[in-house]
Amino acid sequence: MSGEMIVAVGHADLTSQTLKLVEAELRAVLERIPDRAPGVVRVGAGVPVVFGRAVRAAGRELVVVIPTQGMVPALLPQRDRVATGEVLVLAQQVRLLAYDPADRDACVGEDERLIAGCRQLLAVWDGSPSNGRDVTAHLVAYARAHGVPVEVVWPQGAAREAVPGVPEPDIGRAPRGSSDVSTAVGPCPTPNTGKAEQPR
Secondary structure: OOOOOEEEEEOOOEOHHHHHHHHHHHHHHHHHOOOOOOEEEEOOOOHHHHHHHHHHHOOOOEEEEEEEEOOEEOOOOHHHHHHHHHHHHHOOEEEEEEOOOOOHHHHHHHHHHHHHOOOEEEEEOOOOOOEOOEOHHHHHHHHHHOOOOEEEEOOOOOOEOOOOOOOOOOHHHOOOOOOOOOOOOEOOEOOOOOOEOOOO
8 A cells, every 4th residue: 555645534423414524624634735645545434435525526536445355345334335335436446455344353453554554644533532432542543653644633513423321522632633633643642742642
């Protein structure tokens, strides 16, 4: 995977209104970047779709990664199937990578590989730590630990879907997309020290 690509990751439980806000902000971020580096994302619902739209609207090429098993495309989780159709239509290039889309660790591993080989990460992240259902903070920390510049995208008014029995993220501590935050992935390095936090 080319080191000239821009990768996007983010929470999978964003509200429909938040996805609209995120799409607009992603497009604005991409239009600020002076070169024409392509965007790359794993297929799926939510962030992959709005990132794909933003990449194309900003006049860039979109590279989409789809999972394979036994040399054929793998069956995706139900929530991702319809969205994947749109992402593939938006793509100029498709990369086939061998991993199990139903295996959380395998998906995280592929995200890490994409991040390690990219030139910038755009993270749709509210600043909350990773937990059993979300690893965005880990991916931000991972990027930062590998020297990959990170820009956090969390528009004013953004929110996540409530999940019964799971505490709401503390969005009051969410970092804003800024030059301070846009310098690494994985748990974010702190703006004052520049040191990456350990993945949670």
